Amino acid sequence: MPTDIKEIDLNAYAESCRQEFETALKTLVDIPSVSVDPNHKSDINRCAETAQAMLHQIGAQAEIIKTKGNPLVFGQLGNNPGYPTVLIYNHLDVQPADAEEWETNPFEMLTDNGKYIGRGSTDDKGPALAVLFAAKYAAQNQIPINIKFLWELEEEIGSPNFEQALKENKDKFKTDSIAVSDTIWISRERPAVGYGLRGLQGALVRLKTGKKDIHSGLAGGLARNPIAELAQVISKCFDAKSGKVLIPGFYDAVRKISESDGADFLKSGFTVNNFKKDHELNSTRTDDDLDGAKRIWALPTFEVHGITGGYSGPGVKTIVPHKAEAKISMRLVPDQDPDKIFALLETFIKSECPDAEVIKEGSLHPYMGSTESREANAARQAMKTAFGKDPAFVREGGSIGAVLSMKNVLGYGAVFLGLSLPEHGYHAINENFDWHQASGGIKMFVHYFQSLANLK
Amino acid sequence: MPTDIKEIDLNAYAESCRQEFETALKTLVDIPSVSVDPNHKSDINRCAETAQAMLHQIGAQAEIIKTKGNPLVFGQLGNNPGYPTVLIYNHLDVQPADAEEWETNPFEMLTDNGKYIGRGSTDDKGPALAVLFAAKYAAQNQIPINIKFLWELEEEIGSPNFEQALKENKDKFKTDSIAVSDTIWISRERPAVGYGLRGLQGALVRLKTGKKDIHSGLAGGLARNPIAELAQVISKCFDAKSGKVLIPGFYDAVRKISESDGADFLKSGFTVNNFKKDHELNSTRTDDDLDGAKRIWALPTFEVHGITGGYSGPGVKTIVPHKAEAKISMRLVPDQDPDKIFALLETFIKSECPDAEVIKEGSLHPYMGSTESREANAARQAMKTAFGKDPAFVREGGSIGAVLSMKNVLGYGAVFLGLSLPEHGYHAINENFDWHQASGGIKMFVHYFQSLANLK
Numbered sequence: 001m002p003t004d005i006k007e008i009d010l011n012a013y014a015e016s017c018r019q020e021f022e023t024a025l026k027t028l029v030d031i032p033s034v035s036v037d038p039n040h041k042s043d044i045n046r047c048a049e050t051a052q053a054m055l056h057q058i059g060a061q062a063e064i065i066k067t068k069g070n071p072l073v074f075g076q077l078g079n080n081p082g083y084p085t086v087l088i089y090n091h092l093d094v095q096p097a098d099a100e101e102w103e104t105n106p107f108e109m110l111t112d113n114g115k116y117i118g119r120g121s122t123d124d125k126g127p128a129l130a131v132l133f134a135a136k137y138a139a140q141n142q143i144p145i146n147i148k149f150l151w152e153l154e155e156e157i158g159s160p161n162f163e164q165a166l167k168e169n170k171d172k173f174k175t176d177s178i179a180v181s182d183t184i185w186i187s188r189e190r191p192a193v194g195y196g197l198r199g200l201q202g203a204l205v206r207l208k209t210g211k212k213d214i215h216s217g218l219a220g221g222l223a224r225n226p227i228a229e230l231a232q233v234i235s236k237c238f239d240a241k242s243g244k245v246l247i248p249g250f251y252d253a254v255r256k257i258s259e260s261d262g263a264d265f266l267k268s269g270f271t272v273n274n275f276k277k278d279h280e281l282n283s284t285r286t287d288d289d290l291d292g293a294k295r296i297w298a299l300p301t302f303e304v305h306g307i308t309g310g311y312s313g314p315g316v317k318t319i320v321p322h323k324a325e326a327k328i329s330m331r332l333v334p335d336q337d338p339d340k341i342f343a344l345l346e347t348f349i350k351s352e353c354p355d356a357e358v359i360k361e362g363s364l365h366p367y368m369g370s371t372e373s374r375e376a377n378a379a380r381q382a383m384k385t386a387f388g389k390d391p392a393f394v395r396e397g398g399s400i401g402a403v404l405s406m407k408n409v410l411g412y413g414a415v416f417l418g419l420s421l422p423e424h425g426y427h428a429i430n431e432n433f434d435w436h437q438a439s440g441g442i443k444m445f446v447h448y449f450q451s452l453a454n455l456k
Numbered sequence: 457m458p459t460d461i462k463e464i465d466l467n468a469y470a471e472s473c474r475q476e477f478e479t480a481l482k483t484l485v486d487i488p489s490v491s492v493d494p495n496h497k498s499d500i501n502r503c504a505e506t507a508q509a510m511l512h513q514i515g516a517q518a519e520i521i522k523t524k525g526n527p528l529v530f531g532q533l534g535n536n537p538g539y540p541t542v543l544i545y546n547h548l549d550v551q552p553a554d555a556e557e558w559e560t561n562p563f564e565m566l567t568d569n570g571k572y573i574g575r576g577s578t579d580d581k582g583p584a585l586a587v588l589f590a591a592k593y594a595a596q597n598q599i600p601i602n603i604k605f606l607w608e609l610e611e612e613i614g615s616p617n618f619e620q621a622l623k624e625n626k627d628k629f630k631t632d633s634i635a636v637s638d639t640i641w642i643s644r645e646r647p648a649v650g651y652g653l654r655g656l657q658g659a660l661v662r663l664k665t666g667k668k669d670i671h672s673g674l675a676g677g678l679a680r681n682p683i684a685e686l687a688q689v690i691s692k693c694f695d696a697k698s699g700k701v702l703i704p705g706f707y708d709a710v711r712k713i714s715e716s717d718g719a720d721f722l723k724s725g726f727t728v729n730n731f732k733k734d735h736e737l738n739s740t741r742t743d744d745d746l747d748g749a750k751r752i753w754a755l756p757t758f759e760v761h762g763i764t765g766g767y768s769g770p771g772v773k774t775i776v777p778h779k780a781e782a783k784i785s786m787r788l789v790p791d792q793d794p795d796k797i798f799a800l801l802e803t804f805i806k807s808e809c810p811d812a813e814v815i816k817e818g819s820l821h822p823y824m825g826s827t828e829s830r831e832a833n834a835a836r837q838a839m840k841t842a843f844g845k846d847p848a849f850v851r852e853g854g855s856i857g858a859v860l861s862m863k864n865v866l867g868y869g870a871v872f873l874g875l876s877l878p879e880h881g882y883h884a885i886n887e888n889f890d891w892h893q894a895s896g897g898i899k900m901f902v903h904y905f906q907s908l909a910n911l912k
Binding site for chain 2: 198200202203204208209210211212214215216217218219220221222223224225227228229230231232234235238239240241243272275279280281282283284285286292295296299300301302303304305306307308309310311312315316317318319320321322327328329331355361362396397398399427
């Protein structure tokens with residue numbers, strides 16, 4: 001703990017904020033800022049204006065930056081050229097919510113004994129406000145740091161306009177480091193700091209063998225079956241039982257997982273058993289915890305998301321399909337390159353099935369930060385002080401496009417200072433957040449700001 | 457040619473019928489007796505009544521036999537216990553027709569220079585009327601035979617009530633032989649007589665690995681992928697490229713295809729090239745004509761009709777699916793037994809993927825008649841005399857449930873005396889029939905009746 005923050009005062013500060021935090025969170029959650037649904041466009045704009053007002057309220061400069069899609073909200077607290085600058089990324093758009101499935105109205109936040117129930121409470125409005133209240137403290141207590149807030153409103157739809165907006169406002173967003181507060185711990189018992197993301201390469205594989213479906217009595221045996229041929233190609237691409245990818249060269253660039261990486265993965269509290277419960281899975285490809293953690297964070301995958309074509313109604317309809325499309329993607333890890341991986345895939349599929357069409361879909365590079373950088377050490381210290389336990393350094397199995405864009409345009413990787421818990425129901429019904437994580441988050445960010453300030 | 461029929465008279469008879477045949481065919485085609493659509497129930501009934509009246513008109517006894525579904529029309533011309541009896545099966549229900557895709561109104565028959573365009577003209581109203589006009593001649597000319605007409609109105613929906621109706625009217629339908637006139641020649645150049653049907657065993661293979669689809673970033677690599685696992689199982693069941701089934705024991709009961717079978721297949725005019733054109737296929741599993749004919753008529757198959765589960769919208773959605781269902785069927789040939797084949801399939805799939813569920817769907821036994829029976833020889837002679845060319849004996853790649861039911865209940869296999877041509881557009885838009893096939897059919901059936909009469 002930095003000597004220049006009195007923990008007792010900070011605890012008192014957090015408690016003093018509680019009422020205000022809860023009011024602010026309810027204000028934001030009650031705005032259905034659903035980015036995937038164009039009908040919520042006015043809610044998105046209202047959310048941006050409300051967030052701008054909240055930034056003004058703590059004394060920050062704030063503006064709404066227009067993009068081709070939804071706006072960004074940019075705030076800045078402190079502008080002292082002698083101080084270091086940190087930029088914190090959150091997002092204020094939310095997933096859709098089917099009110100009929102929820103126990104409460106998803107867009108009318110309910111506070112229940114320190115638990116905040118509503119869409120966006122944990123993803124990502126609650127964490128954004130924890131940052132806001134920490135920044136307010138930092139300003140009030142003259143921590144020598146400039147804090148920039150970057151709040152996106154298109155994260156849930158893949159940040160389609162984010163990188164362009166970064167490029168157009170590069171100078172404005174100039175910073176010395178970046179943190180992202182939009183990730184999930186593995187267990188309430190152990191804070192988690194993320195330092196890596198998997199990349200992604202999507203593809204469509206299409207095979208067309210004729211102009212129309214035909215009766216399998218008339219043609220079966222002589223006519224090709226494109227669904228079966230794609231199923232066979234996929235089986236040659238990877239072994240579905242083990243998950244092992246069989247495309248030659250696929251693993252060549254995969255960085256070795258060190259023993260300390262593995263130890264950190266386990267320290268996070270990850271167990272296959274809990275993973276199965278959280279995701280309601282009957283069984284998994286392994287029951288070994290270390291192997292399981294590596295599989296979701298540090299190893300690449302091959303996934304089939306669907307195979308379309310032919311008959312999809314009830315029962316069996318005896319047609320020979322004339323076309324099929326397999327929707328696939330591969331999660332990638334450092335140092336796999338999406339372009340190279342796509343080329344391997346395309347070459348392999350073409351060698352197995354020359355008339356298949358392989359279409360490139362979205363791709364994202366994998367990302368790997370450091371567990372030993374100054375920011376990583378500041379994060380470690382801040383998490384430990386605020387939550388009473390050493391954090392585990394983990395990776396994210398998914399891909400966050402915004403992190404890659406910020407690295408590309410602003411030149412810095414991000415440290416992931418998430419506050420959400422598995423039981424908060426990310427993207428699920430009855431999503432919630434809680435005061436324990438919020439108040440811990442406020443304190444954690446204060447310590448993080450102080451640590452960064454101390455580095456200068 | 458039987459010496460007791462004067463071919464010149466018979467030609468004159470057929471020509472004399474032309475006007476009446478065309479009027480009758482238009483009357484039937486103009487009734488949209490679409491069995492798949494319950495809205496056409498009254499048309500089905502009207503069609504049955506019209507057909508009954510047509511039977512009455514040639515002096516036959518005729519009745520409408522009710523079933524749980526659509527009725528049967530049963531007619532009888534002659535009831536002499538000293539004469540042999542033949543039962544001829546046709547159906548009067550039709551496929552649906554999308555008027556917008558047709559060049560003419562599908563349910564308003566257009567006669568164009570000996571071509572009859574309309575839904576049901578070739579499948580199977582035209583052939584049914586050829587039988588009717590032949591029977592009229594037989595009665596007028598005292599051919600010593602009793603002719604029974606069995607006209608179904610649920611053929612296009614799989615004859616769900618046919619076998620039950622046969623059982624309930626077994627004595628009424630008692631016969632010495634059965635012919636079915638509902639099949640297609642391979643080429644206009646060569647009459648075809650069918651003598652075999654493939655059987656069928658359908659199955660659903662289901663695999664459920666969890667309760668909901670999950671994000672492939674969070675869970676990919678550790679979570680099982682049921683679509684990929686089913687794709688892998690299917691690839692182990694058969695080689696999609698060659699079509700060869702890999703399930704142990706699958707081919708054990710397959711009857712060897714004789715050289716004369718093969719020679720007859722080729723004599724039919726079958727070519728892979730025409731098959732590709734007819735079915736609008738880009739390519740096929742073989743380009744060899746004999747291999748191709750064997751594949752559709754005399755060899756069993758494994759077919760995937762669809763794989764459902766996961767994401768089926770446009771592009772790629774990065775989920776790990778939690779369930780999948782493969783819709784499969786196998787066409788069977790003599791002497792494969794559907795129950796045994798299903799047991800082999802289930803055992804094999806369970807050994808590859810123990811938690812997959814294998815659900816039995818519809819099954820039909822394969823059927824094999826003779827090419828050397830008295831009826832086959834009568835058919836050979838009748839086709840040759842009427843159409844001027846030796847017929848080819850071919851098999852049907854599909855399954856006709858009604859044939860199996862008649863064999864089960866009435867005790868006789870059927871000889872397939874089809875009159876339709878590939879260019880008539882069975883089940884397709886602009887379906888048609890023509891006077892050449894109709895008049896040839898009338899003459900052919902007269903000769904067939906005479907041959908059967910001569911046998912006694």
